[in-house]
Structure formats: structure tokens, C-alpha cells
Amino acid sequence: MTLPIAIIGAGPVGLAAAAHLAERGASFIVLEAGDQAGASVSRWGHVQMFTPWRYCVDAAANRLLSAAGWQMPSADTFPTGSELVAHYLMPLADLPAIAPHIRYRRRVVAVARRGHDRQRGRDRQRVPFQLTIVDDNGQESLLLARAVIDASGTYLSPNPLGAAGVPAPGERDAADNIFYGIPDVLGRDRARYANRRVLVAGSGHSAFNTLLDLVRLGKTAPDTQVTWVVRRDATTLERIFGGGEADALAERGRLGQQVRALVDSGRVSLVTGWHTDQVQRTADGLIVRDGERTLPPVDEIVVCTGFRPDLAPVRELRLALDPIVEAPVALAPLIDPNLHSCGTVPPHGVTELQHPEPDFFVVGMKSYGRAPTFLLLTGYEQVRSVTAALCGDWQAAQRLELTLPETGVCSGPDADGSVCCSPVPNTFSATIELQPTSRSCC
Template sequence: MSETTAELPVVVIGAGPAGLAAAAHLLDRDITPLVLEAGPHAGAAVREWSHVRLFSRWGEVVDPAAEKLLAPTGWTKPAEDTYPTGGDWAERYLQPLADVLGERVRFGARVTGVSRTGRDRIVDADRDTQPFTVHFEHTNGREERIFARAVIDASGTWSTPSPAGASGLAALGEKAAADRIAYRVPDLKDPAVRARYAGKRTAVIGSGASAFTALAYLADLAKTGDGAGTKALWILRRGISGSTFGGGDADQLPARGALGLAAKAAVDAGYADAATGFRTDAIERDADGRLVLVGEDGRRLDPVDEVIVLTGLRPDLTFLDELRLGLDERLQAPVALAPLIDPNQHSCGTVYPHGVNELSHPEKGVYLVGMKSYGRAPTFLAMTGYEQVRSIAAHLAGDQEAAERVELTLPETGVCGGAGLFDEPAAAEETGGGCCATPATLTIGAPASSGGC
């Protein structure tokens, strides 16, 4: 890196939890950050699920360097043993942090491309000595570019939910039925949203924390006067097993374990039927305009009024196309990180803390952090992202010893199978693990047989 390049800022893409924590750690290392955020506020994605409560406590979702930056302003940290909603997290922590960072955060700035200055991805000559060029677009359409010594992409995966189709592509008819399909946990406190699901039959596709939350919400709605007749049809690509509902009381994050228990209680009470081993191939409309899900095996489920698709998220890599990224071909996560988080390989235990070594790419100076670093894997926790950016900031400051030092202990899941460990409500459909049962179609009203681990 030339002396001139070293004086450039580190561009951070995204003013969410990981992005703002990255800026705080960079400042703590006397490195200038510049955060580019497409939305109008800090935590724009988090605000879209403001009604959902995290299963991590306040003490686990505030980054230490960020807290250090906030302390002189008179900011008061919420009680550590309480659980924030997404709205709480954004308003009481992320926005104050962005305010402290001030002009180092630019809102309404959507990144459209990142490359090496004067070098597309083909050119080798002097590549590592060139600064990065970052192109972005303002909300009024005006284009701008800036130069950077390094780029930390913390843009997340919220904007790119996975479709209902089991192939990873949209199911046939999915786009045509878009008016009846949602890809988020519904906010049933919103009168318009509540009216959409009250008294209706809704298919919930997915098997992680988001699906648990949606099932519990719909069951609660069914117990109210205006929600009488509300029913859920739970679509699982795998079978019911001992791990289906998560770690329960064995989970070291109690609220995470409680999610699965709440979902189990809801379906045991008869508020949901389940179609297991069902891989959605098509979504059709019947003569009454209701939706019929068709499986790859030809099964046609009874009509539903609405569909909620919670099959995970995936990274948007389009604006990084001119960079040389080393990504795992399955998870779209950095190749050194992928084996640690791959649900095809890991069925029990935790994800090891990791940092700059696991997050580096052939393109030196580029890092994907936070949820985006996990690609399509479903096991991300906010505290993992904070450890990632701490390590990267130390590396950029030349403190390799600190960069390689582990300063985080992650809680055990208490469950076999990798799905459903997000702080954000974005858990993926089960893709692997050692616990599964024979696919079937059944009504849940009694304990399901367990598959052993």
C-alpha cells in the first residue's frame, strides 16, 4: 500500500450493527472510517422488523468499542439482562451511535460498484498497490465515487430473501402470486397486517427462528376475538425430529430456546397443520383465487389464503463483481469461514469465533462481515459480527497479534441442526445436520417421534 493510499478512509458499506461497530473499532485504532448507508437512518434493515424481539439480551448486542464511543455523550446503556425489539435496538443504540459518528456516516448512499482503481478483475499488474474505487448513488440519482484503502462490506442479506421454491429459484407461479406472499415475519399489531391474516389460513414455509415466530404470532392471533378461525399450515422441507423446535431449555440463550418451545406449544394446541418432506415446486390459484402449493413429488396441499416464506436470506454480490472474492461454492461465504458454519457438516455445537484470517479474500483489503459474511448459512449472532470487525480493525492498524486473538465466547445452541440462530429474524430453512425423521404429512396435535442424534 502506498503512503497516499494509506491516508484514504476505510469505506464501510452499511450502517447496521456490524457496520457501525466496524466504524467504532476503526476510530479506536485511529483509522478514518466512512460509512455508506442506502437507507435514511441507521439500522434501516433492523427497523423493518422493529416489532420482533431479539433473543439476545442488551448486554450481548452492544459492541464494546461502540459503547466506549457513546459513553462521553451521556448515553445510558439499557439494562443488560433485558431483551430489545428491533425497534429498540435501532432507536436506543444504532441511531445514537451513528449520531456520534456524525459526518463519517452518509445516508441515502447506495453502493453500486467496488473495484480497484484502474484495474478490472482481470488485470494483475500493480493491483495490490491501487486504492479501491467505490461508486455510489444518492437518493436523487446523483452518482459519486470515492477512493478507499480498504472496504468492509456490512450490507447484510436482508434485502435478498430466498424464494419459496425448493430449488433455490422462485417456484412456478410465485411471482404471479406476489400479492398473497410475504417474506417477513408479520407485524400483527399493525391493523392492516392483522386484517390480512385474521381468520385466514396461512402457509408458513421455513423451519428456523423466523418460522417459529410467525407460527407463534398466528397462534396468538387465533386466540383473540377478531382472529377466530386463523389457521397455519407449516411447510417443512424435512421431517419432524427431536431438533425441529431448537434447543429449548438447553439453549444458553434462553430466549432463543423459548422461540422453539412457543412454536411447539402453538402447533401442539392445534393451531397449525404440518406438511413435512414437502419441497415447493409451484404455487397455483384455484377457482376462488386461493393459493395451492404443489410439491416436487406432485402433492397438492389444501388451499391457503396467504403464504409467508421464511426460507432464509442470501447475499447480494452484484456490486462486488469486479473484485476477486474467494467464496465457498455452496454457502457464498469466505472459503476459510465456510467449513466452520456449513450446516451440511455441522449438526451440533457452536460456531468458533473468527476474524481477519477467515474473512480475507484473494483481493487484499476487502472483507465481508456480519450476516453477509455467512452467505446463506443460518447461524449468525450479533456478537459474532462485533468480534469480526474488532479483528479486522486491528489487522488494518498493523496489530496482527490482536487481530488473531480470540476475544469472544459464543453460547451453545443446545440443539443438533444448524437452523435458526439469528438475532435478526432471518433464519434459513434446514439444509443439513444429523437429526432428521422420515418425511410425512400430518396434523400436529401430539408429540412427534424424535430422530436421534
Template sequence: MTLLDLSPRVVESSPLSTLPVAIIGAGPIGLAAAANLVERGIDFVVFEAGGEVAASVRSWGHTRLFSPWKHLVDPASRRLLVDGGWEMPDPERAPSGTELVEKYVAPLAALEEIAPRIRLGVEVIGVTREGMDRTRTARRATTPFALRIRTADGEVEDVAARAVIDASGTYLSPNSLSSSGLELLGLADIADRVTPALPDVLGRDRAEFAGRSVTVVGAGHSAANTLLALVQLAREEAGTTATWLIRNARAARVSSSPDDELIGRASLGSRVDRAVERGDIALVDSFEIIRARRAGDAVELVGHRGGEVVTHEADIVVNATGFRPNLDILREIRLELDEIVEAPKRLAPLIDPNVHSCGNVEPHGFRELTHPEQGFFIVGMKSYGRAPTFLLATGYEQVRSVAAWLAGDVASASNVELQLPATGVCSTDAGNGGGCC
């Protein structure tokens, strides 16, 4: 067994202390990390690939979260906001993604302690140590990180940092439509007929779906939300149909249960169940997609079902198969990830979706998020790897602990707590860069 030295090595006499902490992603978790660093007096810079803060949340902003406001606001962020006159929305009400951004995330990003340190339209395309690939060990822990960034005008440069907090989420890295996990064969030919999870069926994207046969692939709550929106659209727009295609015999994560800990989630499952029973949604189960092809103006999905090769046709396909972390930018960083869910090794047993729901994950902090690369942390939805459920409140405690560790306050960093009711609260599985709330 390898024993890790978890004590902070960045001390005030070190040259590293003159550099900022780099935060990747300006969603709720990335900005919560910023707020905690503000309170600790640690300089930072936030890199956001989108043109606005919380760009991923904005894309599914029409979707209502399961969690109420009282579980959606980071404590350190709230303290900074309240000092500026901000008022908390109704704590018992669950907001939409757009409300979360407009009433909380955007005001947080606009604070004078945070706003000047956010760089919008800047994509991090690689992380390493200055002058070192992942194979070099000598003086590694005392060498600055180098983040390779690409700006909106295409300029590429390297910037130095004392530590890195990757809160980039997973929303922009969807799982494949193929049951194998590899890129779907034939995807390039049908790409214009495939949409990402949680399209705004009744609003922004209405014209794309009205009067079309739409197949939603995936067994999670983002699939359920889209299916229910399609049922409503079918009532208003003739010719609209909704098909639900799943690879297992049943959608266990969506189907309603009388003992579901979340009323909102149980309600969602019940509504989908009833729509299937009424015939408003055509359920195609046990369909394992192996390839796709163009069939005139339609899409044809080819797969295995019941031991046979079968086809399914649709005008539009919605990829609601879930998300995975983009690890390509971290090839030169020494990571220790679980071989199944791709979460940090010590965190993975706590979030195993076969054992835990999002409401009963144990509190965890810097220790569970530590990698062999000293000073590098993956937080938020990305820290959950391929596990489908995530609490914003959990992410807030993660970054509080990490900020404390960076400040040298190991006692506070080690004292992790998560004050939630026994029922817990979890996400829509869409979330911040891939699932929050």
C-alpha cells in the same frame, strides 16, 4: 496450495492512506466497524441504502431477540457511547429489535465521530478497483477501490476507498420459495400475496393477515415467531388460520429439545410444538414447492409430496425460508468463497450448520475473512453466507480484528477472542440485514 500475504499493504506513505475505508451498511455490525475505525484514527464513510440507520432491523423490530443486552453491544462502540454519557440497558434482559435500535444503534450513529460520515439513502450497486475489472493483476493491491453508488434521487457516481468492509447483511436477499433454489415459477403472478419473513402480524401488518388463511414457508425461528403471532391473531380475529409448510419431514431447527442451550429458543420451539399438537397450526411437511399460480383471490402452491404432485392453497404466503448473500455487486472483486454455504473459504468450516450451533463457533477475525482481493472484507451476517445462525458478538470481534489489520496492528488483529458463557447466544435468524444477535 496458495500462500496468502496477510500483511497490510496500506502504509502511511501510500496514496491509499489519504482515502477513507468504505463501510457498506449502517446496521449494528457496520456501525461497530465505524467505532473501531474511530478508535484507530482511520477515516471512513458508511453507505446505508435505507433512509435510516439499521433499516433492516427496524423492519423486524417487533421481534424479541434471544440474546440479552450484555451480548449485544460492541465494546468499542460502548466506550464511545459511555464517554458521551450513555448508560447500558439491563444487561440480563433481551430486547426487541426496535429497542436495540432506539437504545443503542441510533445513539451510536448520532455520535459526532460517526454521524457526519454516514450517507443515508445511498445504495452500493457495484464494487471494483479503479480502472480494473477482476482479470487485471498488475498494481491491483495498490489501486484504490471504486464503489458505484446510487443516491435516493437516482444519481449514480463512483467513489474511491482504500479498503471496503461489506456489512450489508442478508435480510434483503431471501431464499427462494422454490425447493430448487431458483426463483419460483409463477412468482410474478402471486407477488402481491407473498410477504417477507417476520411481518408484524399483531401490529403494523395486522389488517393484511386478519381473517385470512396464511401459510408460512420455512423451518427456522423466524417462521416459528410468525406462526405463534398468527395463533394469537386467530384468537382475536375470526377466520384467521395458520399453516406451516416445510420441505423436510420435521423442522429440526425449531422443534424443542430438552438439552437446548438457549432457554428462549427452547421455549419458542416448545410453544410451536404445542400449537401444532392442539391444531392451532396445521403442519404440512415433506412439501417441495415447484411452482405457484393464482387461484381466484387465493394462491396455489404446487409441489411434490410423497412421490406425487399436490397443491396447497392459501390467501397469504410468508417467505421464511432464510437468506443468502447478495453477491451480484461483487462480480468484479476477487472472492474466495465456500462452494456450499457461500461464506469466506476459511470461515465456512467453523460455521457449518451441520456441525456447529451459533454458540460454539470458534472466534475468528481478519485471517478467516481474507479474500484474494487485498483490503476487501465481508463481515457480519453476510460473512456467514447461507448458514442460518449468527452472533452479533461474533461480528463485533470480526470488525475489531479487521480494523486492527487496517491500522497495521497485526498482533492485535490476530488475537481474536470471544468471551461468552458455555451456553452461547444466538440469533432469531432474522436479524441485522438478515440475522443477528
């Protein structure tokens, strides 16, 4: 009996892996913790992506869908997370070649080699993987697999507010008034933020989205106050705002321009060089501190400080992870956020994703560890290469089939090791109109 290849996660990258394996006639099973395809994407369904449809669809998935009569939405329009799920992921998951192989409400809590902990090496490669699965009723079961593709993502493992990488003292106690990720400020969560004092922490696109929506909210809830804290000092702010018109993804470039305009106009109060080390609940609100510095009280905090991989389920496997980025060691220098943005990460595949544990691969956002430079196209190229290798097609596995759009921000290090950035305009109009299409997500 041939054991299946187990895919963890039915998001965009996990389903792309399923599509490639289906095309190759390989046996596979997809394990999804949520109750539908793209469950994590649905959590930020209100957010519009800065990548147009033509960059959101995997090639193998497109072939399978097109054969079933599916038509991709207009290639140059920008889907929201909900639209990506409804118009792409769910139709893909419903295909006869894929649907019978998906198990929903199945959370993988451990992956190991059957009868082998990480210390035991004898005959290790000859024994199958053993996945421990928990269903909605808390019942555990085991699944044996010949290979594992972990595409579970990182959205459910956000970084804390505390600058030390762990929750700051008082952060857990204030959890009822802290949101990690991108809240639906103009929709589901409107009442939570309208006419409130809101602190946003983080310098990436998630923070940008939240800031833009809070300012829009202020047009109808004028007492809404927005404070934005970033770790960067004032001299390095240019990289935060991005490549502007030099960005090949126009919506990504415009996003940074809009946020800078908010700061220049005073609609957002920016605090630089900020490292949260304490949160205190007081009668007047939440007090956030950085050493001797203290911010005015706020009612709500939105933490947009990125995500990290949950490595607990795979601790009995032999992984080679970079000690800083927590990505595979060969991939880490290619995605280092100090040197790269989304568009300057070179194409990569099975070679860069290999671990000492044969036939185990982490792909998609989780493969990037703590680096925020991931694009869907990168994940699709990863699984194209990995699935080819697992099916014995090493020629296809080693071939690179991806060209990424440039960001107009980072082109690599200078000779002295500093980051070389393409020119970014020094000024933007403080009266720039906030466009709904600016809401975005890698």
C-alpha cells in the same frame, strides 16, 4: 492524501466497525442505503430478539457511548428490533466521532479496483478501490477507498419459496400475496392476515416468530388458519425445535418449545418433507404444489426460508467463496448449518475472512452467505479483528476475544459424520402459554 476505509452498511456490525476505527483514529466513511442507522433492522422492528442486551452491544461502541454519558438498558432484558435501533444504533451513529462520517441514502451498486477488472492483476494491490454510489435522485458518484468492509447484510435478499433456490413457477405472479421475512402480524399487517388462511414456509426462528404471532392473532380473529411447511422429514424435527432448557439463550430455547406445543395441540398444521415446485392462483386462493402433492388453498403465504448475499456489486473483485454456503472458503466449514447452530460456531476473524482481493472484507450476516447461524457477537468479533488488521495491529487482529452461548442442540459431527445433538426433551405441554418475550431473532 490518505484514503478512507469504506464501510458499507450502518447496521449493528457496520457501526461497530466504525466505532473500532474511530477509537484507532483511522479515516473511514460509512455508506448507508437507508435514511437512518439500522434501516434494515427497523424492517423487523416489531420482533423481540432472543439475545439480551448484554449480547447486543459491541465493546468499542459501548466505550464510546459510555464516555458520552450513555447507559446500556438492563443487560438481561430483550430488545425488539426497534428498541435496538432507538436505544443503541441511533445514539451510536449520532456520536461526534461517527456522525460526520456517515452518508445516508447512498446505495453502493458496485465495488472494483480503479481501472482494473477482475482479470487484470498487474499492480492491482497498489490501486485504490472504486465504489459506485447511487443517491435517492438516481445520481451516480464514485468514492475511492484504501479498504472496504462490506457489512450490508442480507435482509433485502430473501430466498424464494421455490425449493430449487429460484422462484417456483407462479411465485412471481402471486407476489402480492407473498411476504418474505417476518410480517408484523399483530400490528401493521394485522388486517392482511386476520381470519385468513396462511401458509408459512421455513424452519428457522423467523418462521417460529410468524407462527406464534399468527396463533395469537387467532385468539381475536378465530377464523385464522395456519399451515406450516418444512423441508425436513418427520425423523429430523427435533433439531428444528432447538435445545430447549439446554440453550444458554433462554428465549431461543423457549421459542422452539412453544412452536412444538402449537403443533402438538393442532393449532398449527405441520407438513414435513415439503419442497415447493409450483404456485398457482385460483378463484379459491393460492394452490402450492410439491410434485403430486397439493395443499389446500390459502390466502397468504409467508416465506421464512432465509436470506442470501447479494454478490452482484462485488463481481469485479477476486473473491474466494465456498460454492455451497457462499461464505469465505476458510469460514464456510466453521458455520456449516448442517453441523453448527449459532452457539457452536467457533470465534473467527481476519484470517478466516480474507479473500484473494487484499483489504476487502465481508463481515456480519453477509459473511455467512446462506448459513443462518449468525449472532451479533460473532459480527462484533469479526470487525474488531478486521479493523485491527487494517490499522496494522496484527497482534490484536489474531487474538480471539469471544465466547458464544451454547444452543444445547449441536456439538459437532460424530465419528460417522452424523450430527451429534444434545438431548432434547421428547414432549412439551400442548397448553404452554404463549409468552410475548418469545419473539426473537438472531
